[in-house]
Amino acid sequence: MNLGFVIGVLGVLILSHAAYSTIQYRGLLKITEEEFTGPPLNVVVELIVGLALCMWAALTFPGKFLSIHPDSDENRAVSLPDNSDFMIFNHRGRLFPPEITMKF
DSSP states (O other), rough: OHHHHHHHHHHHHHHHHHHHHHHHHHHHHHHTTOOOOOOOHHHHHHHHHHHHHHHHHHSSSSSSOOOOOTTEEEHHHHOOOGGGGGGGOOOOGGSSSSSSOOOO
């Protein structure tokens, strides 16, 4: 496992614990019949730490970036498949005029 993945899981666990702590705190306030003004400071700190860990993991965990140049050999989205059995040209897009001449 990658270090970024482990830190991301840890961040999600910290965020879920902060959510559980807030729910538990609100339940305690209902029992004591007090007004909810906001989460306690430790929950806010947990949220900030969990968010920072999740953001760090999201920025470091993704795989290799692919080229966006259309002439690149790595770019598979631009190249057409060799098998043309699944290419459909008879669809509802043919009802629209091929060129729209609108002036703004």
